[in-house]
Amino acid sequence: ANGVGEKAPLSAQGFEWQYQASWNHWCSFGTDANNTMHAAYTAHLHGTGVDFIEISSGGVARLVNFTEMVQWNSATGTKRAIRLKLDVPLGWTTSVEKLIQQTGNTGPMYVPVWDTGIWNVITELLKSH
Numbered sequence: 001a002n003g004v005g006e007k008a009p010l011s012a013q014g015f016e017w018q019y020q021a022s023w024n025h026w027c028s029f030g031t032d033a034n035n036t037m038h039a040a041y042t043a044h045l046h047g048t049g050v051d052f053i054e055i056s057s058g059g060v061a062r063l064v065n066f067t068e069m070v071q072w073n074s075a076t077g078t079k080r081a082i083r084l085k086l087d088v089p090l091g092w093t094t095s096v097e098k099l100i101q102q103t104g105n106t107g108p109m110y111v112p113v114w115d116t117g118i119w120n121v122i123t124e125l126l127k128s129h
Contacts, residue, residue, distance in 0.1 A: 014087040033057035
């Protein structure tokens with residue numbers, strides 16, 4: 001996992017699993033756990049998986065509960081909230097759970113947004129130059 005102030009890029013698939021640190025900051029799980037957690041969570045949402053999985057992230061063993069969206073550090077017993085962050089616009093209102101159930105690939109979540117007001121301003125700017 002990343003230290004304070006570090007930001008891992010979202011995976012090539014457009015998703016990143018994170019845990020909430022003690023200072024209310026979200027930190028990324030190690031890349032070694034990202035894909036494993038995502039596959040298990042997707043199966044959990046589709047009803048074909050389990051509620052709990054054991055993973056290793058950054059060399060630390062963890063138990064993840066997808067029903068409660070928490071993880072426990074096996075060595076310290078520390079329990080922390082987890083979340084799945086998707087590479088989608090902040091204004092989207094569809095839940096993460098519904099977005100990832102639409103397809104196995106998060107790429108199709110990107111859709112063109114048509115805003116007549118913005119289009120008109122851009123058109124006027126282009127005409128004026």
